[in-house]
Amino acid sequence: MKKIAQDQTRYDVIVVGSGAAGCVVASHIAENSALRVALIEAGGMDGNPLVKLPAGFAKILQHDKFMWRYETVPVHGARRAYRSGKILGGGTSVNAMCYVRGQPEDYDAWQAVAGKEAAWSYRDMLPHFLAQEGNDLRGGPYHGTEGPLKTRLTPMISDLNALCVRAFQEYGLPFNDDYNGASQRGVSPVQVNIHDGRRCSAVDAYLREHIRSGRVTLITNAFATKVLFEGSRASGVEVQRAGNTLTLHADEVILSAGAIQSPRILMHSGIGPADALRSNDIPVKVASEEVGENLQDHPIFCLRAYVKGDLGYQKISKGLGAARIGLRYLLTKDGPAAGNCIETVSHWDPRDLAGRPTVQCYHVPVISEDGLVPTGSRSGVTLELVLLQPKSRGWVRLAGKDPAAMPLINPNFMGHEDDLALAVEAVRAGRSILQQPAFRAVIEEELEPGADQQSDEEIAAWIKKVVNTMWHPVGTCRMGDDEHSVVDGRLRVRGVTGLRVIDASIMPEPVSGNTSAPTQALARNGAMMFLEDREHLANWTGDAGSAAPLSLFSPVRVFSEWRARQHARRHRDS
Numbered sequence: 001m002k003k004i005a006q007d008q009t010r011y012d013v014i015v016v017g018s019g020a021a022g023c024v025v026a027s028h029i030a031e032n033s034a035l036r037v038a039l040i041e042a043g044g045m046d047g048n049p050l051v052k053l054p055a056g057f058a059k060i061l062q063h064d065k066f067m068w069r070y071e072t073v074p075v076h077g078a079r080r081a082y083r084s085g086k087i088l089g090g091g092t093s094v095n096a097m098c099y100v101r102g103q104p105e106d107y108d109a110w111q112a113v114a115g116k117e118a119a120w121s122y123r124d125m126l127p128h129f130l131a132q133e134g135n136d137l138r139g140g141p142y143h144g145t146e147g148p149l150k151t152r153l154t155p156m157i158s159d160l161n162a163l164c165v166r167a168f169q170e171y172g173l174p175f176n177d178d179y180n181g182a183s184q185r186g187v188s189p190v191q192v193n194i195h196d197g198r199r200c201s202a203v204d205a206y207l208r209e210h211i212r213s214g215r216v217t218l219i220t221n222a223f224a225t226k227v228l229f230e231g232s233r234a235s236g237v238e239v240q241r242a243g244n245t246l247t248l249h250a251d252e253v254i255l256s257a258g259a260i261q262s263p264r265i266l267m268h269s270g271i272g273p274a275d276a277l278r279s280n281d282i283p284v285k286v287a288s289e290e291v292g293e294n295l296q297d298h299p300i301f302c303l304r305a306y307v308k309g310d311l312g313y314q315k316i317s318k319g320l321g322a323a324r325i326g327l328r329y330l331l332t333k334d335g336p337a338a339g340n341c342i343e344t345v346s347h348w349d350p351r352d353l354a355g356r357p358t359v360q361c362y363h364v365p366v367i368s369e370d371g372l373v374p375t376g377s378r379s380g381v382t383l384e385l386v387l388l389q390p391k392s393r394g395w396v397r398l399a400g401k402d403p404a405a406m407p408l409i410n411p412n413f414m415g416h417e418d419d420l421a422l423a424v425e426a427v428r429a430g431r432s433i434l435q436q437p438a439f440r441a442v443i444e445e446e447l448e449p450g451a452d453q454q455s456d457e458e459i460a461a462w463i464k465k466v467v468n469t470m471w472h473p474v475g476t477c478r479m480g481d482d483e484h485s486v487v488d489g490r491l492r493v494r495g496v497t498g499l500r501v502i503d504a505s506i507m508p509e510p511v512s513g514n515t516s517a518p519t520q521a522l523a524r525n526g527a528m529m530f531l532e533d534r535e536h537l538a539n540w541t542g543d544a545g546s547a548a549p550l551s552l553f554s555p556v557r558v559f560s561e562w563r564a565r566q567h568a569r570r571h572r573d574s
């Protein structure tokens with residue numbers, strides 16, 4: 001690789017990764033301070049029309065250009081595709097746009113491990129969700145209407161999805177028109193980040209205006225290989241761009257590269273499990289044994305059944321049908337193409353219908369071999385079963401010294417026997433739902449698991465064969481107030497200064513639902529902490545001998561929202 005002269009610009013802060021978290025972090029800092037912010041993104045711009053077309057998301061996932069095409073190590077004997085977004089906006093430019101926050105217990109569990117210095121409980125996190133959300137329909141205690149992240153109910157509910165809703169009710173679940181409200185439990189229409197028939201990514205919601213105004217310097221197609229240090233203080237980032245190696249300097253670095261790349265960058269910077277670093281010829285800066293460990297992901301396994309006639313979207317997803325949908329979208333910005341084709345969902349516990357949901361089930365009105373693009377001409381329904389609080393833990397490890405090498409990823413799906421036992425019960429529940437009166441007249445035949453899989457052992461073996469990622473990796477830079485955690489409750493990397501991780505990787509436990517909205521909310525919390533800590537240091541008047549060098553800090557312009565929050569916190573704590 002050719003070495004070129006160093007970039008002479010010194011940024012106050014470099015954010016690595018422009019995904020769900022990175023967009024929020026860079027924008028929040030730019031909006032609430034005078035700091036010079038650089039945002040580094042390995043992927044390119046998000047201008048492809050398929051990115052904005054809600055129904056285009058399945059097609060986008062097949063484009064190598066927009067995706068990190070990872071693969072797992074063999075899990076139950078087979079490698080599994082493990083994609084994530086490599087594009088401005090990261091996951092939020094390629095994901096299915098479902099807006100789900102999880103359950104209050106999730107955040108209270110974060111608070112329990114994060115320590116007193118930080119505010120992560122549901123009570124603390126709800127204001128972040130409210131501030132970010134721009135719901136077109138409802139406000140009240142659980143929804144924001146003025147925020148930039150546009151949210152709405154699914155624009156369509158297909159005939160087949162209407163049957164799903166009825167069948168789940170017949171099974172015993174209540175209808176719940178708002179799973180982000182007082183309770184998640186029930187069968188519900190999906191809430192999506194779609195506005196005016198277009199995807200609302202984190203770039204649209206937060207970042208674009210700051211790129212235009214120049215308050216955030218965006219550098220795309222730039223792959224960050226490692227963090228640079230002066231002593232134990234982060235001083236910049238090394239990136240590879242267009243065949244060159246470039247050094248960018250900053251007072252502080254924030255990694256928002258997601259749950260696979262953030263631990264990878266830490267390890268290549270010398271922060272990670274000591275033996276693993278040494279065996280890859282990487283000098284150990286900080287022995288931090290849990291970097292890359294604790295990988296959690298929601299496992300998904302799908303029941304599929306053929307249905308009679310033209311129900312659902314199978315027939316209209318091809319040929320003339322597709323042309324008609326496309327034309328309707330162009331003329332009216334509505335119809336199936338204006339949505340993600342995932343229109344209803346249920347959250348419940350197959351062991352206790354009245355209890356805390358442990359399973360999520362999206363109802364998809366098509367049959368697809370790869371879970372994305374409809375295959376074959378027979379109409380059908382797919383029940384996507386997902387465990388919400390998996391106990392299995394996997395890891396992300398280095399495959400070698402080359403930073404560009406694909407890391408080793410082991411999601412360890414169904415590695416914990418409790419997960420497998422619950423998954424078997426979820427399959428049995430799914431089958432029972434397909435036999436409810438609403439479905440009786442329309443179901444033709446179960447395709448998967450199929451009539452041969454009846455005993456617990458047979459169902460368990462089938463689950464191990466088909467289980468895959470719901471695309472929700474989290475936990476690989478675990479937050480905690482214990483010394484083994486990778487980051488502390490304020491998301492500072494242990495053992496060094498000037499370096500934070502703010503993205504899905506810091507989640508100590510999974511959230512009970514999709515991870516985009518929770519990651520955006522945690523990023524806002526993390527960005528506020530970053531600014532609070534800078535102001536605290538800038539105002540510090542104690543013994544200079546033990547302080548961080550004040551000259552490194554430029555003045556922070558503090559805006560009213562941040563001030564109000566500090567005031568409220570002081571008031572609460574007094």
Ligand SMILES: Cc1cc2nc3c(=O)[nH]c(=O)nc-3n(C[C@H](O)[C@H](O)[C@H](O)COP(=O)(O)OP(=O)(O)OC[C@H]3O[C@@H](n4cnc5c(N)ncnc54)[C@H](O)[C@@H]3O)c2cc1C
Pocket residue numbers: 016017018019020021022040041042043061083084085086087088089090091092094095096097098099100222223224225256257258259261262265470471472473503504505514515516517519
């Ligand atoms: C196909 C798919 C469907 C999904 N569907 C949903 C859904 O419907 N609802 C939902 O809530 N969640 C969904 N998710 C999950 C959600 O999008 C992620 O949880 C979320 O985006 C994670 O945010 P993040 O900021 O941690 O990482 P990301 O959003 O992945 O952002 C990381 C960014 O960092 C960049 N990057 C990585 N490494 C480097 C490097 N070395 N140098 C420079 N840049 C780098 C990446 O290119 C990326 O842009 C889906 C995810 C996928 C992949």
